[in-house]
Amino acid sequence: MSKYDLQRVDLSIFPEDKDYAQIPGKIFLADNFDASSSESFKRGRNVNKTVQISMAVFFLCFAGELNVEVNHQKIKAIAGQVLIALPGSFFRYENHSPNARLIFIAVAPDFVDYTKDVKLGIEIGEALTLHPCNAVPPLEIDEFLSMYKILKRKLYDGAYMFKEEVARNFLNTWECNLFNNFLAQKSSGRKEHPVTRREEIFRQFIEEVKAHYLTERSVTFYAQKLCVTPKYLSSVIHEVSGRYATDFITSFVVNECKAMLHTEGISVKEVCIKMNFPNQSFFAKYFKKHTGMTPKEYKQHTI
Numbered sequence: 284m285s286k287y288d289l290q291r292v293d294l295s296i297f298p299e300d301k302d303y304a305q306i307p308g309k310i311f312l313a314d315n316f317d318a319s320s321s322e323s324f325k326r327g328r329n330v331n332k333t334v335q336i337s338m339a340v341f342f343l344c345f346a347g348e349l350n351v352e353v354n355h356q357k358i359k360a361i362a363g364q365v366l367i368a369l370p371g372s373f374f375r376y377e378n379h380s381p382n383a384r385l386i387f388i389a390v391a392p393d394f395v396d397y398t399k400d401v402k403l404g405i406e407i408g409e410a411l412t413l414h415p416c417n418a419v420p421p422l423e424i425d426e427f428l429s430m431y432k433i434l435k436r437k438l439y440d441g442a443y444m445f446k447e448e449v450a451r452n453f454l455n456t457w458e459c460n461l462f463n464n465f466l467a468q469k470s471s472g473r474k475e476h477p478v479t480r481r482e483e484i485f486r487q488f489i490e491e492v493k494a495h496y497l498t499e500r501s502v503t504f505y506a507q508k509l510c511v512t513p514k515y516l517s518s519v520i521h522e523v524s525g526r527y528a529t530d531f532i533t534s535f536v537v538n539e540c541k542a543m544l545h546t547e548g549i550s551v552k553e554v555c556i557k558m559n560f561p562n563q564s565f566f567a568k569y570f571k572k573h574t575g576m577t578p579k580e581y582k583q584h585t586i
Contacts, residue, residue: 293337294389304438310450311389312435333375335525339390340368343419343427347383351376353415354525363424366416369408371526386431395454407465409489412524413482423460430456484509485523488516489531496535498559502528537573544582551578 297303297311304312333352342349342360349360352375353368360366368374370392379385419427434453437443491508499505505528506513520528536558543554552563555578560566567577574581 290334291337292334294391297389301439304435306438306446306450309391309394309447310438310454312431312438313387314431314435315383315385333373336368336372336374337370338392339370340372340374341386341388341390342366343386343424345384345386345424345428347380347385349379349383349385354412354523356415358416360416363418363421364416365419367411368415369411369524371524371530372412372415373525386428390454395451395458406489406493407462409486410465413485417464420464423464426460427457481519481523484511484516484519488520488528492532492535496532496539497557500532500536502532505532533573537570540570540578541574541581544578551582554578 294308294311297305299305299307342351343365344360344362346362348362349366351358351360351366351368352373353366354373357377358366430453434449437449438446443449487509488505491505495504495508502513502517506516509516511519517528520526520531524531540554540558543549543557544551551566555563555566558566560569567579570576570578570581576584
């Protein structure tokens with residue numbers, strides 16, 4: 284089996300039983316903070332061979348070290364660091380040290396809608412693809428742990444009726460902290476790690492998509508901009524990120540559409556025109572293909 288046709292996995296690989304705090308198919312939590320949770324953590328992570336994940340995976344390391352492989356890159360996370368593997372990534376859990384203390388969270392890609400700032404969200408996604416492991420300020424680690432314990436308790440409570448709302452609030456807060464750290468590091472002029480030629484092509488591709496996605500949605504266009512063949516560009520993007528070039532183009536387009544449809548006073552027709560679709564029928568088919576809803580249904584559902 285080649286690295287391009289590996290098994291794709293989602294939250295269905297995790298056990299759905301009382302040992303785990305979870306909303307089946309949406310969010311799954313595990314940790315090894317004590318003896319009772321250590322064994323269930325071993326079963327819960329359950330990603331010890333290379334797979335392509337159809338979910339977001341988070342590890343927060345409180346002590347010891349964690350060794351994983353993300354997009355064929357070996358990564359070591361130590362105390363005070365968070366490791367994030369985005370949907371579409373190639374992922375393998377290798378091992379953790381005997382003294383490691385870890386939180387593991389898996390989230391379905393559609394459980395939280397990150398469309399408030401489309402370009403910022405994708406820019407951070409690009410940064411996480413290149414550098415999945417990052418330090419977390421000590422105060423935010425304490426905040427995260429406090430929120431995690433609350434969320435875990437609520438998800439264990441069979442009588443609690445607002446589990447999804449609490450889980451979304453937890454993830455939204457974590458997202459805000461992540462975005463804030465990213466912007467703070469960016470404004471401080473932190474030096475980037477050296478990048479490979481393929482990572483540089485990936486960055487250039489993202490920049491070109493940012494500049495042209497309103498009107499250009501073919502891989503051929505972006506390959507010409509970067510002076511490479513469409514086949515080569517597609518293989519580079521897939522190897523660096525685990526996703527296809529078309530996935531990134533579509534993400535920009537669909538998230539921009541969602542952001543506009545979220546806005547009161549903007550009609551579906553206006554979104555269609557602003558996004559340069561040939562007609563509303565084509566727009567509706569395109570949007571439903573990638574979201575499961577028509578633009579009208581999405582607008583009614585979110586406003």
